[in-house]
Amino acid sequence: MTHQLVAERNWAGNYSYQAPRIAHPASVGELQKLVADAVNIRALGSRHSFNAIADTAGTLAVLDRLEPGISVDAGNMTVTVSGGTRYGTLAAELQRQGFALHNLASLPHISVAGAVATATHGSGDANGNLATAVAGLELVTADGNILSVRRGETDFDGMVVGLGALGIVTQLTLDIEPTFDVAQNVFENLSWDLVLENFDHITTSAYSVSLFTDWSGETVGQAWLKRRSNDPAPGTFFGGTAATEARHPLPGVSGSNCTQQLGIPGPWSDRLAHFRMEFTPSQGDELQSEYLIPREHAVDALRTMRRLSDVVTPLLLVGEIRTVAADQLWLSGNYGRDGIGLHFTWRQDQPAVEAILPLLEAELAPFLARPHWGKVFDAGAAAAAALYPRFGDFIALADPLGSGRKVPQRLSGPDRLRELILSR
Incomplete structure (x- = not known):
């Protein structure tokens, strides 16, 4: 097992972990001993969280030395x-x-x-x-x-x-x-009026659909359609123009590190993600927020976001609209409801972003917006817990599994997520 005693940062660079030690166990047995001996310990993954959810006052355990074991x-x-x-x-x-x-x-x-x-x-x-x-x-x-x-x-x-x-x-x-094979097509500059009038038709038009926008103007910047290759290819698409070369979600950025587009079929493993595994998609110089909203509120939520453009757009690199099916996982953003995801990739100006999040969340509150656990958000314990019908059951579940709350106490740090687990 190897150990580090130096400060580490997350992928975006906006958060420095407070843990005094990072351990890399080489086996499950080493991890078991590490956990048993620790007062506070927590797993650290690929560091793509934008808040303190993965931090602790004790040891961070990174599983990158374990064999994939596929x-x-x-x-x-x-x-x-x-x-x-x-x-x-x-x-x-x-x-x-x-x-x-x-x-x-x-x-x-x-x-x-x-x-x-x-x-x-x-x-x-x-x-x-x-x-x-x-x-x-x-x-x-x-x-x-x-x-x-x-x-x-x-x-x-x-x-x-x-x-x-x-x-x-x-x-x-x-x-x-x-x-299965997937073919990916990109359409540009879709009419917002047509998008709002035909939202259900748009999201059902392919296996996976993502809309990219900065919320300003009269058009949606891009629509990415990922269809199973045996499904019919799109022709015209709600006022959009078919892209003739690879596109990146950010205007003016080369699409070379994005997955294959232009309707060329290929394996799901090379198409379902937006970015290619062999390229780092960016330098992490960004912040991210995301909110999951019930499907029935989708169009009203989109209209609300357009109304907030003057506040949101100046801080935004790009926004993404996605859809997700319902599930029964207690703390899932789509527990019990089909929904849409409103994703925000912000410029890395944390004070400015944090200053507008209360307004953004207040405007989305009537739509029962649940924040993504790993992103930047403002909601405190009471507001977030109220959005999850099984949250109390989860807290009760954490107690015995944590042997007297040892594991739940690992959710430490300045982030509001600490309240979600530790408060009653």
């Missing part, structure tokens, strides 16, 4: 993988063996356990977030023992999106399906 069970159509493995690594191996996941997030660089724990998602009307593929979990609890749970067992739905509060996830078993 094992396909073709009979049950599942794959088992270590928690620290990145989605791009898993996707490439599944494709090699002729299998696929149902969904990928924008970045394939994120760790499987971290993405699942925060209910991170891709897009698509019929596609649940990444955590909905979880059929089983193995985690090290506060006493250093290993707990294994499977779908259908008591409290399983409360443990999948666990925010790291229930233990350190060492292994996940995910549903898989036969591999």
Whole structure:
């Protein structure tokens, strides 16, 4: 096992971890001893969180030294993988063996356990977030023992999106399906009027649809359509013009590090994410927020965002609108409801962004907007907990698994998420 005693920062560089020690166990056995001996310890994934959810006053455990351990069970159509493995690594191996996941997030660089724990998602009307593929979990609890749970067992739905509060996830078993090809087309400058009038038609027009906008003007900047290659290719698209070269979500930025576009079919593993695994999509010089809103409020929420353009657009690099299917995972942003995700990639001016978040969240509150756990948001404990019908059940679940709240106490640091776990 290796240890670091130096300060570390997250991917965006906006947060410096306060933990005095970072450990890299080389085996599950080493991790079990590390957890059992620790007063406070917490898992640190690919550092793509923009807040303190992964921090602690004790030890951060990074699972990047564990072998990916990718094992396909073709009979049950599942794959088992270590928690620290990145989605791009898993996707490439599944494709090699002729299998696929149902969904990928924008970045394939994120760790499987971290993405699942925060209910991170891709897009698509019929596609649940990444955590909905979880059929089983193995985690090290506060006493250093290993707990294994499977779908259908008591409290399983409360443990999948666990925010790291229930233990350190060492292994996940995910549903898989036969591999499939995807073709990706980009359309530019869609009429906002047509988008609002035809929102359901737009989001059902492909397996996955993302709209990119800065919320200003009369047009939506880009629509990215990812369709299964046996589905019909789009012709015209709600006033948009088909892109004739690779596009990046940010205007004026080369699309060379984005996944293949122009309607050229290829493996799901090379198309469902927005960015290619072999390229770092940016230098991380940004902040991110995201809110999950019930589908029935989608158009009203979009109109509200357009009305807030004068406040939001000056601080925004780009916004993204996605759709996500409902699930039954207690702390998922789409628990019990189909929804849309409003994603904000901000300029890295944290004081300015934090200054407008209270207004943004107040305007989205009538739509029951749930903040993404790993992004920048303002909501405190009472406001956020009220949005999750099973939040109290999750707190109760965390107590015995944490052996006297040892594990929940690891949610330390200045972020409001600390309140969510520690307060009553």
